[in-house]
Amino acid sequence: MKMNLPNKLSVLRLIMVPIFMAVMLVPCFANICITSTTNVILQIVGAVLFVAASFTDMLDGKIARKHNLVTDFGKFLDPLADKFMVIGAMVCIFYYNAMVANKNIATLYFAALVIVVFRELAVTSIRLIASSKKNVVIAANMLGKIKTVTQIIAVVAAIIEPVIYYNLTPCSWVCKFPPVTFFMTGVMIIFTILSGINYIKGAWKYLDPEK
Numbered sequence: 001m002k003m004n005l006p007n008k009l010s011v012l013r014l015i016m017v018p019i020f021m022a023v024m025l026v027p028c029f030a031n032i033c034i035t036s037t038t039n040v041i042l043q044i045v046g047a048v049l050f051v052a053a054s055f056t057d058m059l060d061g062k063i064a065r066k067h068n069l070v071t072d073f074g075k076f077l078d079p080l081a082d083k084f085m086v087i088g089a090m091v092c093i094f095y096y097n098a099m100v101a102n103k104n105i106a107t108l109y110f111a112a113l114v115i116v117v118f119r120e121l122a123v124t125s126i127r128l129i130a131s132s133k134k135n136v137v138i139a140a141n142m143l144g145k146i147k148t149v150t151q152i153i154a155v156v157a158a159i160i161e162p163v164i165y166y167n168l169t170p171c172s173w174v175c176k177f178p179p180v181t182f183f184m185t186g187v188m189i190i191f192t193i194l195s196g197i198n199y200i201k202g203a204w205k206y207l208d209p210e211k
Contacts, residue, residue: 004069007077009060013053014081017088020049024092024159028099039100040163046092047159053085054152082148083120089155090116104176105158112185112192116151119196126203141202143195147188154188157181 003011024046027039060078064070090113098106161178 003073004064004071006060006064006069007071007074009056009063010074010077010081013056013060013085014077016049016053016056017081017084020046020053021088021092023049024089024096028096043159043163047156050085050089050152050155050159057082057085057148086148086151086155087113087117087120093155093158101162102176102178105162105178105181108182108185109158112154112189115189116192119192123196123199126200141195141198143191143198147191147195150184150188150191154181154184157184 023042026042057078060074064074090109094106094109094113097103097109157178158181161181162175165172165175165178
């Protein structure tokens with residue numbers, strides 16, 4: 001099957017997700033100490049892979065719109081790759097911190113992960129119903145775009161911030177409760193909920209409870 005450049009970038013992003021996850025989870029299965037240089041390097045490599053994947057997300061959309069390369073395959077694959085990227089990263093952050101690093105971050109990301117997954121399931125279900133019954137495509141709004149940006153920033157913060165505190169005493173409060181990670185994850189949760197509510201409100205007119 002011949003694919004245009006935006007679709008190739010989406011496929012690349014999808015391929016990068018398991019590679020990123022494998023890099024992030026090596027310490028969980030290799031019993032590498034949290035203070036080891038190897039572990040720090042793995043976290044940095046994981047962050048770079050995630051940022052690169054996020055960049056392809058921005059790039060494929062711009063190219064598709066600029067050169068009129070929007071396809072049905074792209075409409076399917078692009079949001080799928082985005083969800084895999086964000087949810088996969090959040091699963092890694094939760095599991096890594098639960099098993100190796102910081103139980104406080106693990107608890108925070110368990111809650112964030114539940115909210116993000118529920119939001120995506122609700123939005124995807126409504127999108128499918130609206131599309132199949134009414135042939136309506138509900139475009140992403142500004143809140144949805146802000147939600148995506150805050151998710152990316154929160155994930156990068158949760159990976160990189162503990163690396164910055166690498167040489168600090170593990171019992172210090174910034175190690176236990178990394179401020180940027182907690183703040184950005186909170187912001188991400190707020191916009192995830194707001195964008196979900198806004199999306200449901202906008203699509204509600206396409207849902208008929210009697211059918």
